[in-house]
Amino acid sequence: MNFQNKVVLVTGAAQGIGAAVVDKLCQYGAKVAALDSNETVLYRFIDSLRSQTVLPFVVDISDSRQVICVVEQIEKTLGPIDYLVSVAGILRMGDLLALSDEDWQATFSVNTTGAFNITRTVARYMKERCSGSMVVVSSNAASVPRMQMGAYAASKAAVTMLAKCLALELAAFNIRCNIVSPGSTDTAMQRALWTDASGPEKVIAGSLDHHRLGIPLQKIASPDTIADAVIFLLSEQASHITMHDLRVDGGATLGCQ
Ligand SMILES: NC(=O)c1ccc[n+]([C@@H]2O[C@H](COP(=O)([O-])OP(=O)(O)OC[C@H]3O[C@@H](n4cnc5c(N)ncnc54)[C@H](O)[C@@H]3O)[C@@H](O)[C@H]2O)c1
Incomplete structure (x- = not known):
């Protein structure tokens, strides 16, 4: 992977999957703009990296x-953005019939509109230069219904299609746009779903009551595993891949599209 001196913008960079992506990109020599809304966690993470190349x-x-x-500030201070990784997301659980307006709107504001805001803005600069690559982190819930995840799954289905349409618009300008759709990954978002110490085992086993299959590969993903998939699609090693939705879920959704 050659990201030496390349400028990469990562959202949702303070923790979990976004932080794993930032960490790997720093190791590959990239100059990283790490964006997050959680100031405390973001600064703590950036301090822990002890890297000169992440802001x-x-x-x-x-x-x-x-x-x-x-x-605009990143383009002026770090230089032209070569790569974008859109990771930021939130999960509000609840049956659709009981879901509040606020939960629905917050979910779409971050997961769908947020991804639209960042991809559209960065793509305008990339299009001028006829160069760039982006990866949008969606979810395997975008294509398989989930109990109590109606708003989240709908917001992720929307962002998956947003990324594919964007990839189509940008292909003629030498810009690739791909999707990574993780399954259960060991982050704060996932741990919030675990009610006791047997949380991971229950996820791996699946639950007929929740119409949810288990994970054939018998493990929860680490954020690093998802970051590897992101970085592959972002990189020149994937130079002929665009509009692709790479499912990284240990087989949990049986590859259903
Ligand atoms: N963890 C999983 O099991 C899992 C599974 C499938 C998909 N995903 C997706 O992967 C992505 C990363 O998830 P994670 O598990 O690392 O979650 P996480 O909650 O650990 O991290 C998400 C980060 O996004 C940031 N963020 C939230 N709202 C923001 C906003 N409005 N502006 C800027 N930053 C904001 C948070 O502060 C946080 O640092 C999300 O899009 C999530 O939907 C996660």
């Missing part, structure tokens, strides 16, 4: 004005 930016990606300003 933190506190931004709420659901606010298009903030996104436009920060992208």
